[in-house]
Amino acid sequence: MGDYALEVTNLTKKFSDFTLDDISFKLPKGYIMGFVGRNGAGKTTTINLITSLYHKDAGEVRIDGNRAEDDKVLYKESIGYIGDESYFHEAFKIKDIVSIQKDFYPTFREAQYMQYIEQWELPTDKKIGEFSKGMKVKLMFAGVLARDTRILLLDEATSGLDPITRDEVLVMLQKYIEDGERSVLFSTHILEDLEKIADYVFFIEKGGEVFCDYKDQIMEAYRMVKGGTDELTSELEKEIIGLQKSSVGFQGIVSREVGDTIGDKFLVEQPAINDIIVAFQKNMGGNHTWVQ
Amino acid sequence: MKIVISNHSELPIYAQVKEQIKEQIMTGVILEGTKLPSIRQLAKDLKISVITITRAYSELESEGYIATMQGKGSVVLGRDNDLLREQYLRRIEEALETAIETARFLKLSNEELIDMLGNLIDDE
Amino acid sequence: MGAIKYMKIDLRFLKVQKVVLILFPILAVFMEAFGKMDFAFVFGYLCFGAIIIAPTAFMYEQKGSDLFIAMLPGKLKDRVWGRFLNLIILMLGAFLCAMISHFIAEGFSFSISGMEAVFMLAAFCISIMIGSIQMLVFYKVGREKSQQWLAMFRLIPGFVVFFGITYASDALIKEPDLLKNLVGILQRQAVMLGGLLVVICIAVLLVCEMLSVKICSKKDGY
CATH class of the missing domain: 1.10.287 (Helix Hairpins)
Structure with a gap:
């Protein structure tokens, strides 16, 4: 059992052109972890390794303390996965999905599933290939929420959604963790979503961890500084991550300590998590490392 | 209880929650003995993260405004504690x-x- | 049983080919009853149909939209077995259709010579063997090759089976001596030969299945 919904230890996978290198993190029960990084940074690979769809070269993954190797069927049952694209065959209809879910998931609740279908007005007479993107995502959610899972893995599940639907998804995620027993790992580009509801953030780049920490700590550890172009001293420039210069000024991210000392000379304010992540991405290969 | 979070405040969100609850306790808007919403319930209502609310509640507790009992939630303490x-x-x-x-x-x-x-x- | 659950999924894909599924047997009946095609031709034709339809599930995996299936809590072994069972069911379906069309063609009476029975058993077993090998090939290279390649490739075993059956039947008819000798051997060793063929068929099926499982367990995405 234990207190962690998900424990990833030294997870490694080598492809010909990319390596996911020694990824480790723990997600306690009842919390949401945002998983951010560029396309190709390793988010999908990590999630595919967690679902055991891909075979790992090294490392261990435990969900609620169980490994896929111990009982693959139980392991897969405990995962609710929702991806960017519909993973149902286009020729299937809702009744096919119901039938398959009934066969394979012992905890599947058909009545609850059909309630979601009705609530979200998903067409029962059309093939899934004819659904809109938003409908396809909701269909995936219905399938996952109408059965018992221990963890939700979302791989860019909200990327193609309109803002209203995205908001509905965030509400669903918070409801999912409300009992404090289940967790969500949520890979996304849309960092505003994380800003609100994520408890933890894991930032990955080129197959390796950049940082993994409480979202609040990350937000508080950094400040955004803005000023005029000629006010930028070379000492300050050294301290700035993700510097942007224009004809009318500069802006960048600095550590809180630095920000507090220069507050009288420059505009210093709370950055959005998006600003911090983007700044770090710009800085890759630079001389700044994550501030604890 | 009323809590309004500003995204543009310099005050971190946990501090905003804490201060607003504190203010309402001190001015008597929230009475002694009132049971506050559970951390997760409040997180869901405000659409902010659980850890943020947890921190607000912990600080309120350490400053003596509320008392939290395992499994029973948080209660506003009397003004004469x-x-x-x-x-x-x-x-x-x-x-x-x-x-x-x-x-x-x-x-x-x-x-x-x-x-x-x-x-x-x-x-x- | 786990494998049956997966087999049901693969059979669902055939829904899309509903038209083909219905046309094939109807054409078979017509060909034999009214077209006066001989039974071997019809049987070969139906086996051809079964072999071609069997890998339909692989075509869908090409698009990568089989993630839902891949994530279902089931064993890989069951998943592969399900697909092989799919093949067997289709072959049995072909067999049944052949029987029905023969029944109708023979004026609603059931008459089948010993030769025809043996011939059918042989054709059935060999079709299953070829179908199994086809499955193995699809498992090995299915995801790496394009849709077009797969669409073309799946025709080969089908045609092999079809022409094989009709050719064998023609050859036997054209060579009465060969036929007589064959009949002689068969009559003497019918049970043993029949049994041997069935055993070989089952062996090929099992080997292909085991190799398929091995291949899948090494690959990502299953």
């Missing part, structure tokens, strides 16, 4: 210190200041 009393005393001190500083700035004498205080108390 010691920790809270300390908080209030500190508030009075801070207000008085501001008064003194301002008096100095105006070059008011100590007697004049004490007189002012006396008059205000009599007016109450």
Whole structure:
């Protein structure tokens, strides 16, 4: 059992052109972890390794303390996965999905599933290939929420959604963790979503961890500084991550300590998590490392 | 209970939640003995993360405003509990210190200041 | 049983080919009853149909939209077995259709010579063997090759089976001596030969299945 919904230890996978290198993190029960990084940074690979769809070269993954190797069927049952694209065959209809879910998931609740279908007005007479993107995502959610899972893995599940639907998804995620027993790992580009509801953030780049920490700590550890172009001293420039210069000024991210000392000379304010992540991405290969 | 979070405040979100609850407790809007919503419930209502609310509640507890019992939620404590009393005393001190500083700035004498205080108390 | 659950899924894909599924047997009946095609031709034709339809599930995996299936809590072994069972069911379906069309063609009476029975058993077993090998090939290279390649490739075993059956039947008819010898051997060793063929068929099926499982367990995405 234990207190962690998900424990990833030294997870490694080598492809010909990319390596996911020694990824480790723990997600306690009842919390949401945002998983951010560029396309190709390793988010999908990590999630595919967690679902055991891909075979790992090294490392261990435990969900609620169980490994896929111990009982693959139980392991897969405990995962609710929702991806960017519909993973149902286009020729299937809702009744096919119901039938398959009934066969394979012992905890599947058909009545609850059909309630979601009705609530979200998903067409029962059309093939899934004819659904809109938003409908396809909701269909995936219905399938996952109408059965018992221990963890939700979302791989860019909200990327193609309109803002209203995205908001509905965030509400669903918070409801999912409300009992404090289940967790969500949520890979996304849309960092505003994380800003609100994520408890933890894991930032990955080129197959390796950049940082993994409480979202609040990350937000508080950094400040955004803005000023005029000629006010930028070379000492300050050294301290700035993700510097942007224009004809009318500069802006960048600095550590809180630095920000507090220069507050009288420059505009210093709370950055959005998006600003911090983007700044770090710009800085890759630079001389700044994550501030604890 | 009313809580309104600003995304543009310099105050971190946990602090905004904490201060707003604190204010309402101190002004009596939230009465002693009231059960606060559970951390997860509040997180869901405000659409912010659980850890943020947890921090707000922990600090409220360590400052003596609420008491949390495992499995039973958080309850607003009476105004005459010691920790809270300390908080209030500190508030009075801070207000008085501001008064003194301002008096100095105006070059008011100590007697004049004490007189002012006396008059205000009599007016109450 | 786990494998049956997966087999049901693969059979669902055939829904899309509903038209083909219905046309094939109807054409078979017509060909034999009214077209006066001989039974071997019809049987070969139906086996051809079964073999071609069997890998339909692989075509869908090409698009990568089989993630839902891949994530279902089931064993890989069952998943592969399900697909092989799919093949067997289709072959049995072909067999049944052949029987029905023969029944109708023979004026609603059931008459089948010993030769025809043996011939059918042989064709059935060999079709299953070829179908199994086809499955193995699809498992090995299915995801790496394009849709077009797969669409073309799946025709080969089908045609092999079809022409094999009709050719064998023609050859036997054209060579009465060969036929007589064959009949002689068969009559003497019918049970043993029949049994041997069935055993070989089952062996090929099992080997292909085991190799398929091995291949899948090494690959990502299953």
